[in-house]
Amino acid sequence: MSEYKSEYRKKLRELTESKAYTVTLESEIQKLYKKAIEFDLDLKHQQEIEELRAKTTGLNIEFIRDYLCSDKNAASVNMSGVVIGIQGDGPWGVIEFQKFLNQKDFNVVNITDPGVRYIVLGSHNVDDEELNQQIATSIEEGFDLRIYSQELFVAWLITGVNPLEEWLEKDLLESVREHESLQYVIDSTQFPWPQLVDHASMKRSYEVKTFEWDGSLSEESPLRKMGYSVQAGALSIQERRAILRQAYTSSGLNKFLYSSHDLERWGQPNTAQRLYAMSSLITWLANFQGPTKPAAREKWISDLRWLKESFYDSKMKFWPVR
Structure with missing residues (x-):
C-alpha cells in the first residue's frame, strides 16, 4: 500500500511541476508573440519609411527643404506658442518631420491634444480613429480646425503665405489629389476641407x-x-x-x-x-x-x-x- 502512495505522490508532484512549467511556457509564448508582432510592425514601418525616402524627390528632399527653410521658424508665420498636432508619414517620416518642426520652434504634439487647432498630416499611416475624434471635437465645441498636408505646411513656412487662406480651392484640392490621409478627410468625414477664409x-x-x-x-x-x-x-x-x-x-x-x-x-x-x-x-x-x-x-x-x-x-x- 505504501508503495502505491509513494508512486501516487511522485506522479502528483510531476503533474504539479508540469502544470507550473506549462504556465511558464504559456507566459513566455505570449511575450515572444507580442515581441514578434512588434518586431514585424517596426520592420514594416521601417520598410515603408525607406520606400518613402526612395520616392522622395525634388523639393521634398530633406536637404532641399531644410535649405529653403534655413532662416524660417514658428515666428516667421506667427505661430510661436501655438500647438500643432502631427501624425502620419509622407513625404517625410513623422519622427523626422517632428524633429524638423521642433528645430523651427514649433510646439508639436499628437493630434488628439486638447489644445490642437492646427493639424499636419502625412500622406499615410494616420490613425483614422484619432483624426475623427479631433474632427468631432472641433464640431461639437465649435472651434476652427485647420488641417494641412506636410507639403502645404512647409509651403506656408517657406513663403509666409498660408495656403488655406490664400490659395484657390481648386489648387488646394489638386495639391492633395494623391494624399491618402486628406482624401480620407474629404471623402469620409464631416470636415469641410479645405476650410477657406471668406475674403468677401x-x-x-x-x-x-x-x-x-x-x-x-x-x-x-x-x-x-x-x-x-x-x-x-x-x-x-x-x-x-x-x-x-x-x-x-x-x-x-x-x-x-x-x-x-x-x-x-x-x-x-x-x-x-x-x-x-x-x-x-x-x-x-x-x-x-x-x-x-x-x-x-x-x-x-x-x-x-x-x-x-x-x-x-x-x-x-x-x-x-x-
Missing part, C-alpha cells in the same frame, strides 16, 4: 461698432474666460499670444458670448469688430489699471503691439489710442 465677408467687416469698456465688462470678458492674463507667473508671452490668436481667428471665444448684445460687441472671428473688441479692452486695461500695475501695463502694451502687427489691416480704419 472679411471685406464687408471693416466697419466697427464702438462701445465703452467698464470694470464689470472687463472682469467678465470672454478674453479673460479664455484664460488671458498678465498676472506675474501666470502665462508666458507665447501662451498669451496663443490665446489672443485663438480669440481672434477661431470661434472658440463664441461660447462665452451669451447674448445678441455680446455677439454684436465681439463680432465673428477674423473680423474688424473682433479685433476692435480685443484691442479696445486691452487698451482700457492698460489705461485704467496700468498706472498702478506697471509690469502688467508693459505686457498689455506689448500684446497690443503684437495684435496690430499680426492682424490689423489699414482698411479697418481704427486703432485705440493709449
